[in-house]
Structures are given as structure tokens and as C-alpha cells.
Amino acid sequence: MGLLVIGSIVLDNIETPFSKVENALGGSCTYVSLAASYFTSPMHVVGVVGDDFPKKYIDMLENHNIQLDGLQVVEGGKTFRYGCKYRYDLNVRDTLFTDLNVFQDFRPEIPERWKKDSFVILGNIAPTLQLFVLDQLENAQFVVCDTMNFWIEGMKNELLKVLKRVDVLIINDSEARLLTNEPNLIKAAGLIMKMGPKYLIIKKGEHGALLFGENTIFSAPAYPLENIFDPTGAGDAFAGGFTGYLHKTRDLSFDNLKRAVIYGSTIASFCVEKFSTERLEELDKLQIHDRFVEFRELSHFDDNG
Amino acid sequence: MGLLVIGSIVLDNIETPFSKVENALGGSCTYVSLAASYFTSPMHVVGVVGDDFPKKYIDMLENHNIQLDGLQVVEGGKTFRYGCKYRYDLNVRDTLFTDLNVFQDFRPEIPERWKKDSFVILGNIAPTLQLFVLDQLENAQFVVCDTMNFWIEGMKNELLKVLKRVDVLIINDSEARLLTNEPNLIKAAGLIMKMGPKYLIIKKGEHGALLFGENTIFSAPAYPLENIFDPTGAGDAFAGGFTGYLHKTRDLSFDNLKRAVIYGSTIASFCVEKFSTERLEELDKLQIHDRFVEFRELSHFDDNG
Numbered sequence: 001m002g003l004l005v006i007g008s009i010v011l012d013n014i015e016t017p018f019s020k021v022e023n024a025l026g027g028s029c030t031y032v033s034l035a036a037s038y039f040t041s042p043m044h045v046v047g048v049v050g051d052d053f054p055k056k057y058i059d060m061l062e063n064h065n066i067q068l069d070g071l072q073v074v075e076g077g078k079t080f081r082y083g084c085k086y087r088y089d090l091n092v093r094d095t096l097f098t099d100l101n102v103f104q105d106f107r108p109e110i111p112e113r114w115k116k117d118s119f120v121i122l123g124n125i126a127p128t129l130q131l132f133v134l135d136q137l138e139n140a141q142f143v144v145c146d147t148m149n150f151w152i153e154g155m156k157n158e159l160l161k162v163l164k165r166v167d168v169l170i171i172n173d174s175e176a177r178l179l180t181n182e183p184n185l186i187k188a189a190g191l192i193m194k195m196g197p198k199y200l201i202i203k204k205g206e207h208g209a210l211l212f213g214e215n216t217i218f219s220a221p222a223y224p225l226e227n228i229f230d231p232t233g234a235g236d237a238f239a240g241g242f243t244g245y246l247h248k249t250r251d252l253s254f255d256n257l258k259r260a261v262i263y264g265s266t267i268a269s270f271c272v273e274k275f276s277t278e279r280l281e282e283l284d285k286l287q288i289h290d291r292f293v294e295f296r297e298l299s300h301f302d303d304n305g
Numbered sequence: 306m307g308l309l310v311i312g313s314i315v316l317d318n319i320e321t322p323f324s325k326v327e328n329a330l331g332g333s334c335t336y337v338s339l340a341a342s343y344f345t346s347p348m349h350v351v352g353v354v355g356d357d358f359p360k361k362y363i364d365m366l367e368n369h370n371i372q373l374d375g376l377q378v379v380e381g382g383k384t385f386r387y388g389c390k391y392r393y394d395l396n397v398r399d400t401l402f403t404d405l406n407v408f409q410d411f412r413p414e415i416p417e418r419w420k421k422d423s424f425v426i427l428g429n430i431a432p433t434l435q436l437f438v439l440d441q442l443e444n445a446q447f448v449v450c451d452t453m454n455f456w457i458e459g460m461k462n463e464l465l466k467v468l469k470r471v472d473v474l475i476i477n478d479s480e481a482r483l484l485t486n487e488p489n490l491i492k493a494a495g496l497i498m499k500m501g502p503k504y505l506i507i508k509k510g511e512h513g514a515l516l517f518g519e520n521t522i523f524s525a526p527a528y529p530l531e532n533i534f535d536p537t538g539a540g541d542a543f544a545g546g547f548t549g550y551l552h553k554t555r556d557l558s559f560d561n562l563k564r565a566v567i568y569g570s571t572i573a574s575f576c577v578e579k580f581s582t583e584r585l586e587e588l589d590k591l592q593i594h595d596r597f598v599e600f601r602e603l604s605h606f607d608d609n610g
Binding site: 088089091183184185186187190204206207208212217218219220221222224225226227228255258259261262292293296298299300301302 | 379393394396449469488489491492495509511512513515522524526528529530531532533560563564566567569597598601603604605608
């Protein structure tokens with residue numbers, strides 16, 4: 001059975017202090033499924049594009065064992081387009097435009113034979129759509145969910161309904177604080193766990209990530225990157241690597257979730273090394289393994305003092 | 306031989322959202338030497354107070370194997386006094402007053418028989434005073450140095466002279482960025498290493514700490530604290546625990562420096578649990594060991610997937 005991925009597929013215009021790119025492949029669905037493709041297969045993607053969506057991107061995704069039976073192509077429609085510009089330290093990005101286009105009326109219909117998929121990633125889309133997806137699934141055993149400040153502020157009630165039905169929520173630190181109105185991250189995590197998720201991952205950018213289980217915490221370091229070329233998609237790549245590894249291993253112990261967090265961090269650290277999905281298109285398993293080992297060396301110590 | 310500690314001894318008025326305290330024991334010398342006292346002995350303290358300095362504090366410090374032969378007591382003088390108020394999330398503190406008093410004219414004269422001490426902690430005092438100390442030492446084998454934004458902005462040339470002569474610089478992330486004018490912490494660290502220190506520790510508060518050696522990085526997690534009662538002195542406690550452990554073990558390998566960073570983090574995590582030095586006065590070695598083990602569980606993962 002495949003790994004079901006629901007989210008956006010976007011054509012991005014991205015400007016960083018170093019360079020810029022137009023009509024680059026983007027969107028949560030894209031980054032998630034490409035990242036996951038290095039661990040497991042097949043990915044079952046449900047998304048929507050217009051008939052302007054470049055054939056080369058379809059080919060590239062299919063070459064990564066990403067199945068697109070659930071991709072809706074709207075005749076005469078235009079693909080979701082997003083433009084942003086990063087400030088000098090890459091920590092803040094200003095949105096230049098958001099043209100939802102065909103994504104405005106997206107209804108994520110799951111193809112019949114994918115409804116039995118047990119591993120699901122709900123990318124960062126409206127909580128109403130996330131609920132619409134969950135209602136179609138007969139066999140969801142492990143649901144990983146992303147969200148963002150826009151939904152926390154604008155659709156909190158619907159988001160809370162989603163949270164009761166997911167196994168892992170992945171958000172960043174400012175979103176965790178926003179969701180709970182609690183400045184202390186550890187307390188905020190405790191409050192979010194009470195909202196429903198069995199596990200919570202709080203991403204902290206250059207400071208790594210925290211994984212919370214019942215009465216357990218794991219702190220993952222960030223990979224020390226001197227040069228971040230384009231931060232776009234790093235969070236989605238994390239979610240894809242994390243869930244892809246779990247889908248492959250089918251081991252939902254906390255120890256294995258820790259490893260999954262490191263694999264997610266590994267893929268995210270590669271993602272930001274080039275524009276758009278470029279780096280995620282060309283990885284190999286040895287590179288991923290080597291960086292996983294680097295993460296261990298970065299964070300381990302022994303007590304044989 | 307002892308562990309030489311030079312720094313301030315202060316009477317603090319501290320106000321947090323939870324409570325407040327007046328004339329509490331504070332200052333870098335105090336926190337550093339108390340923290341170190343759980344790992345090694347004796348501490349050789351060089352500092353200055355007025356004759357208003359409470360006898361009970363002297364007794365408490367001496368009970369922790371802290372030797373005060375280098376403590377200058379100025380007849381008719383008043384002890385350095387500092388007042389601050391923390392904002393609601395404890396991340397920002399506003400200074401209410403800084404009365405340097407006898408500290409204004411402090412000249413850290415090292416007692417003759419301590420000049421051979423090989424381990425030295427230069428607490429956060431003026432770089433000119435740090436240089437004055439280094440000039441008196443005949444045998445400094447391992448010098449750990451703290452500083453702050455005030456000296457980076459006001460005495461940068463003198464600070465750069467200090468950095469050429471220290472083994473470990475301990476600063477926080479905003480100070481590292483200020484010192485180098487570089488937003489990327491990893492790049493900033495590289496620039497600071499070129500200024501002289503063999504090792505660099507960048508403290509990141511709730512995000513842990515980074516230890517940099519030549520071509521090596523160690524990322525230490527923060528202990529997940531739900532309730533921080535008073536952040537005052539945490540950085541000094543870190544420096545004391547770190548250096549105290551190294552002074553005890555006399556092992557300056559990178560692997561042992563990693564452990565020292567975890568012991569520093571351990572002591573700092575205790576420090577913030579109560580006001581002032583209260584928690585640092587009452588620790589025992591079992592508590593410290595247990596928390597060290599918790600740090601390992603917090604950050605370790607294995608690859609037997």
C-alpha cells in the first residue's frame with residue numbers, strides 16, 4: 001500500500017539575496033512526496049493543477065515513483081502560483097502574490113483504490129479539506145498533519161476537529177505558541193497534546209526540532225549549514241522524510257520516531273541547498289545515510305568520563 | 306591547584322512575574338564558583354565587595370570549598386548592586402539600576418600562591434581587567450572567558466586582545482552575531498574561531514548550546530523546563546559547571562568537552578528553578594548525575610532501524 005499525500009502543487013517565483021527563479025516547482029505535495037520517495041514507494045499524490053502545468057515536472061515526479069492518478073488537471077485552468085522574496089538573513093519572507101487559481105475550488109477526492117492506504121500525510125491545506133480527506137479513508141492507521149498560522153487564526157474550530165483525528169502534528173515554534181497562547185514551548189506542547197495528537201513535532205528552524213510523545217521528549221539538532229540557498233519547502237521535506245521512513249519501516253515505537261525525525265531533518269537540510277526542488281531531485285541513499293551519521297556525531301556524547 | 310575564578314560579586318534585586326527578592330546573592334563570580342563546586346575543589350575566587358556584604362553569604366560560599374583569600378573587602382564601601390525586572394515570558398529583562406560602587410575601581414590582584422593556577426575562568430568583566438588578570442598568571446593552561454554585548458560594543462579592541470589568549474569563549478547567540486556582524490551562527494562561529502579561541506560555546510537559551518572545535522561541532526539540547534523561576538545566573542552557572550568538570554577530569558579532548566557542555570547545561574537548568582543562588586546552594590551529586598542521564602535520553606537515537 002502506498003503513502004497517501006494530499007496538499008498543494010504550486011509554481012513558485014522565489015527571490016533570495018543570492019538569486020531568483022520563476023515558475024519553479026513548489027507546493028507541499030511536491031516537496032513531501034519527493035522527500036518521501038528516498039525512503040519508500042509508491043507515493044499516492046492527490047492534488048490539482050491547471051493545464052499550464054509543465055509536462056517536465058510530471059515526468060520528474062513519476063520518475064521518483066510518485067503516482068499521479070489522484071492529480072486533477074483542470075482544462076483551461078491555471079496552476080496555483082506563489083511569489084515571495086526572502087530578506088537578507090533568509091529568516092523572513094515577504095509574500096509578493098498568492099494566486100490560488102484552480103486550487104481555490106480544490107476538492108481532494110481520493111481515488112477508490114487508494115482509500116485503503118493506511119499512512120497519510122495531510123499537507124498544509126484548509127482544515128476543512130483535511131477533514132474531507134479523513135472522511136474518505138477507511139483504513140487510516142497513521143495520519144501526519146501539517147498546518148500554519150493562517151489556519152490557526154482563521155479556522156481554529158475546524159483545525160481542532162482535525163487534531164482529534166491525527167497521530168502526528170508537525171508545526172513550527174511560533175505556530176505552537178499561537179495555537180496555545182503559551183510562550184513556554186514545553187508547556188505549549190503539553191497543551192497541544194491534549195488537543196488530540198499522539199505525537200507532536202515542533203520545528204525550530206536553525207535550532208532543530210522537538211518530538212513529544214506521552215511523557216517523553218526527543219531533541220533533534222539542526223544540521224549546521226553555513227549556506228542556506230533557499231529555505232522554501234524545508235518543512236514539507238521534513239514531513240516527507242519523517243513519514244516516508246516510518247512508512248518503510250512500519251515501526252511506530254518512540255525510538256523509531258526519533259530516527260524518523262533525524263531522517264526528516266536530514267532531507268530538509270539537503271532541500272535548502274539549492275533552489276526549489278532541485279536538490280531533492282538528485283539525492284542518493286548514500287548521501288542521506290552519511291548525513292544521518294553526521295547528525296549522530298553532532299548530538300551524541302558518552303559518559304565514560 | 307585550584308580553579309581560579311575572577312568576576313563580579315553583586316547584591317541583586319530581582320523581580321519576575323511570579324515573585325521578587327532584594328539583596329540576593331548574585332554576580333558572575335558567585336554563580337560560577339558555586340556551580341563549579343559540585344565538580345571540583347578548591348575554587349580560588351578573586352572579587353570585591355563592600356563591608357556591607359552579608360557574613361551569611363561568605364559562610365555559605367566557604368561551605369562550598371570556595372576560598373576567598375582573593376576577596377577584597379573595601380572598608381566603608383558598598384557592594385555592587387543591580388536591579389532588574391523580567392518581562393512576562395522571562396526572555397527579556399529590563400535593568401532598573403546598576404550601582405557599581407566598589408566594583409568601579411576593582412583591580413583583580415591575584416594572590417601570589419594562586420598565580421600558578423592553570424585553570425582560569427574570566428567572568429564577564431571589562432576586557433581590560435581580563436587582560437590584567439592574564440598578565441599576572443605564570444601557568445595558565447586553560448582559560449575560559451565570558452563576555453557580553455556591552456564590552457563587544459564598547460571595548461572591542463581590548464576584547465580582541467583577550468580572545469587571542471583564551472582557550473574557550475562562552476557567549477550567547479546574539480553576542481556572536483554582534484561580534485561578527487554575521488547573521489548565520491555557523492559562519493559567525495567560524496569567524497570567532499579565527500579571532501583566537503581554540504573552542505567556542507554559543508549558548509542559545511531555550512534552544513541549548515553549540516560547542517565548536519576545529520572542524521567539529523557538538524549540539525547540546527536544552528533541558529525541557531516548563532517553569533523557569535529566575536533566569537539570572539544561568540550563563541555563569543553553565544560556565545562554572547563546564548569548567549569545573551574539566552578541572553576535575555583534566556581531560557581536554559573534544560569528547561570530554563562535550564560532556565562538560567552537558568554538565569554545564571545540567572547545572573544551568575537547576576539554577577533557574579529557584580531565585581538567585583538558592584538552587585545552587587542545595588544540589589547533590591546524585592541529582593546532577595540523574596539529570597545528565599536525562600540529557601542523554603533527550604538527545605540520543607540509534608540507527609538500528
